[in-house]
Amino acid sequence: MSDSRQNQPPRWPYYTLAVICCLTLVALFYALSSNSKTTTDPVAEMRAPVNFASLPYEERLDAPMEEGVKRIDYAILRALQDANVSASGIELVAIEQQRFGDETFHFQQLRINSQYTADELITPIATALVQWANKATLTKLSTNMYRVTFNDVETHLLKFNKITATTDFDKNPATLDIGGHLTIVIDDLGESISAAHSLAGLSYPVTFAIWPRSSYAKEIADIASAFSREIIIHQPMEPMSADAQPGPGAVYVDMTPEDIRATVRANFKLVPGAVGLNNHMGSKFTQNREAVREVALEAKKRGFFVLDSMTHAKSVFFNEAKRQGLIAFRRNVFIDNVKEVQSTLHQLKKAERIALAKGTAIAIGHPHPTTLLALQEWEKQRNPRVAVVKLSELLNF
Known part of the structure; x- marks a missing residue:
């Protein structure tokens, strides 16, 4: 009785081919890894333009009053923007440097010119203040005037002016003299x-x-x-x-x-x-x-x-x-x-x-x-x- 295994082809070429394929895959993996590393220099990309939010060397400003005022600024602007008040209708009519303890901050008078009344805008502003500057307090002074305080210090005076037509309030054509x-x-x-x-x-x-x-x-x-x-x-x-x-x-x-x-x-x-x-x-x-x-x-x-x-x-x-x-x-x-x-x-x-x-x-x-x-x-x-x-x-x- 003859041995059927003598008629089978040798298996070593298959083993050799498998080993070559494995080595090729490993080499390809390392080549791709090497290319990806060379295209991303961690120092060069530390502050790439696409991700400035993760700046590594920032220090929180040690000025709680100034920080609070800027949060109030943001809350007011965000509320007015969401209410579709034109940016040109938000006037910074006066600013004054004041002192609170060791800090200085800028007291601001804002005039909001829009198609809305004070009553229609004050609710979204109050909501935004709670969200972004929860230590701020909003007080009604008159029908169209409100005061904002932070830590019981007045920081903003808001005057609301209802208008019937759109006006560009940012431009002052009266004079172009450098002031x-x-x-x-x-x-x-x-x-x-x-x-x-x-x-x-x-x-x-x-x-x-x-x-x-x-x-x-x-x-x-x-x-x-x-x-x-x-x-x-x-x-x-x-x-x-x-x-x-x-x-x-x-x-x-x-x-x-x-x-x-x-x-x-x-x-x-x-x-x-x-x-x-x-x-x-x-x-x-x-x-x-x-x-x-x-x-x-x-x-x-x-x-x-x-x-x-x-x-x-x-x-x-x-x-x-x-x-x-x-x-x-x-x-x-x-x-x-x-x-x-x-x-x-x-x-x-x-x-x-x-x-x-x-x-x-x-x-x-x-x-x-x-x-x-x-x-x-x-x-x-x-x-x-x-x-x-x-x-x-x-x-x-």
Whole structure:
């Protein structure tokens, strides 16, 4: 009886083919993995334009009153927007800087011109305040006037004006004489080339505050220079919260004077064309007079001016820089604590009002997509009586 196995073909070619297929699949998997890794550089994408909401180095503003006022601003604007009140019908008719404890805030008078009565608008405003600023209180003063308080301090006066026709209330054709000068500083630049191009392409000048040790510090400085935009160093400084990380190149209060100055000096070399500096974070550092003195003295050697971003109400950075003989400025408004286009536009209008009232104003924003959109929209509707100038040019006014 013959063995049927002798007539069967050998199986080793099948085993060999199976092994080759497995090896090919493994090689293909690693090749695809390698390609995907090379296309995503974690440093370059750390602040990609598509996801600015996850900025890694932000510090919560240590100013509860200012934060509360901006939440009230947002609640009012959101309610009016939902009620289909035209943005041109919301007038910021007056603004006044007031003090609450160690803080300053801006008391605002708003006139709302619309086809609705006060009674029709006050309910959605009250609802929005509960949602966005639950410590705010709304009080009726008359048929068409309401007061908003925060922590029992008056922050807003609302006047409602019912109209029968649509009117453009943003424009004031009576005069085009320049009544104030405004500087807009955009912080946190250095991780998005596209954001830099967007800012450089605006018809008015914005000041570029560039992180010295960011991925594209030099490239963004080159873009700013090509468009004649002013450049300052966005110097990282120690915050109050241990959870907030100021990033590389930061200075801390426990550093020696020599280390502070060496760190700042090294940062100065990384951003070509810079003419000044402001603080990134720094709510703890800017309260320490000895620490900020070292930064100011090193800035003085370079002929820099200083902008105190005022991330803490007790900051002494501005005063100490002035005491050391430097040209120094102080921030008036953060325009984008609330990352929403209409809110940012309102803060820009607030900055306009301050400039008209005081002669000059400084507003600070960040390269959020909503901020970039708001700046483009503001370009079309900004008050022609407010000139937008470089930070260094404020000295002339």
